[in-house]
Amino acid sequence: MRIDAGSGDHRRRRPGAGTSPFPPIADYGFLSDCEANCLIASSGQVEWMCVPRHDSPSVFSTMLDRAAGGFKVAPYGVREPTARRYLPGSLILETTWQTGTGWLIVRDALVMGPWHHTEQRASRYRRPPTNYEAEHCLLRTVRCVNGAVELSVLCEPVFGYGRRRARWEFSSPGYGEVVTVGGDEGDPVLRLNTDRRLGIEDSIAVIRCRMTEGEQAFFALSWGSLPPPRTWEEATRKQ
Numbered sequence: 001m002r003i004d005a006g007s008g009d010h011r012r013r014r015p016g017a018g019t020s021p022f023p024p025i026a027d028y029g030f031l032s033d034c035e036a037n038c039l040i041a042s043s044g045q046v047e048w049m050c051v052p053r054h055d056s057p058s059v060f061s062t063m064l065d066r067a068a069g070g071f072k073v074a075p076y077g078v079r080e081p082t083a084r085r086y087l088p089g090s091l092i093l094e095t096t097w098q099t100g101t102g103w104l105i106v107r108d109a110l111v112m113g114p115w116h117h118t119e120q121r122a123s124r125y126r127r128p129p130t131n132y133e134a135e136h137c138l139l140r141t142v143r144c145v146n147g148a149v150e151l152s153v154l155c156e157p158v159f160g161y162g163r164r165r166a167r168w169e170f171s172s173p174g175y176g177e178v179v180t181v182g183g184d185e186g187d188p189v190l191r192l193n194t195d196r197r198l199g200i201e202d203s204i205a206v207i208r209c210r211m212t213e214g215e216q217a218f219f220a221l222s223w224g225s226l227p228p229p230r231t232w233e234e235a236t237r238k239q
Contacts, residue, residue, distance in 0.1 A: 021066055023047075028063070029084060029093040033110035033134035039063060040093060040108060042081060044074030051188050051223045052136060059157045059166075059190065068162030073106055073140050073219060075099045076152040076208065092239060102147025102213065111135040111238045113226075136224030141235055144211040153196075153207035153219060159187045165203040166190065178205050193220045193228045 028039040028047070038049035038060070047063040047070055050056045062070040074081075075097050083096045087107075097104040113135045142151060157166040157180060164187070166180040175197040180190045192198070192205050196217050199206045211217065218235035222228040229235040 022063065029086075029095075029108070031091055031093060031108060031110045031138070033112050033136075035134040036110060036136070038110065038138065042084065042095075043072065043079060044081070044095060044097075044106065045070045045072035046138070049138070051190075056188075057160045057186075058162070059159055059188065061158070061162050065162050067158075069156050069158030069165075071138075071155045071157075071221065073108075073142065073151070073153050075104055076150040097149070099147075099149050102149040102211075103145045104149045104151065104211065105143045105145055107141045107239055109139050109239050111137040111139050113238065134224075135222075135226050135238070137220055137222040137226070137228050137238075139229065139235060139238055140219045140221075141216065141232075141239060142211065142218070143216045144213055146213055148210060148212045151207070151209050151211050151217070153194075153205075155192055155205040155219075155221065156203055157190055158203075159183055167203060168192075168200045168205050170198075170200070175199075188223045191222045191228060193222070193230065194218060195232055 023041045027042050031038050035053060036051045037054055038046050041047050045062065046060050048058065049060040050058045060070050061068040078097060078099055081095045082098045085094055086092065087094055092107055092109045095106045112132045114132060159166060164184060167182050168178040169181045171177050171179040177193050178198055178200065196207050196209050216232055218229060218232055220228040220235065229238055
């Protein structure tokens with residue numbers, strides 16, 4: 001059974017579905033901030049992403065090699081969502097999940113904000129600047145809208161088209177922020193912020209938590225100089 005990210009609740013059966021570990025290309029949701037882009041499978045996993053530019057080496061490339069890194073946000077043990085859609089007039093991807101005990105809604109976006117190069121020109125631009133520009137942040141927000149759901153978050157960057165696994169370290173006294181360290185020259189420094197408690201297992205940043213009706217959480221993966229959101233209120237303003 002397939003859910004098309006661009007067609008709301010529309011479903012249709014694809015011949016041969018389930019015979020390959022790789023999803024059909026049409027099943028991916030596409031996000032962009034005009035500098036980077038990513039592809040998100042219906043499983044809730046980011047399976048392709050290059051930063052800081054479209055033509056940079058990948059940090060997630062599971063769509064080519066299932067061991068080449070991904071970033072998954074989904075209910076534990078659930079493989080397919082109930083519905084996916086883009087919020088009208090936007091590239092914000094909304095995924096609705098139903099489990100045996102509750103419902104979750106996940107919203108994903110590559111964040112854009114007001115133009116912030118006020119003192120100097122942005123060297124990466126070759127076209128006239130607009131009112132907005134990329135904030136170099138993949139923001140994933142989660143709301144439990146009914147019952148209770150066990151949420152699973154796994155973030156495993158693998159740099160250079162699957163060649164080099166990242167190593168995470170805590171970068172604050174608490175459990176809310178980790179950063180990649182020890183990469184090769186040219187590898188981006190990635191930072192993962194959340195209002196939940198993070199753990200590190202080998203090369204994977206891991207979160208397992210129980211969410212009940214009315215609770216929310218955010219997960220912000222960033223790679224630039226702008227500060228990522230630190231609270232749920234800041235996160236929702238950016239989506």
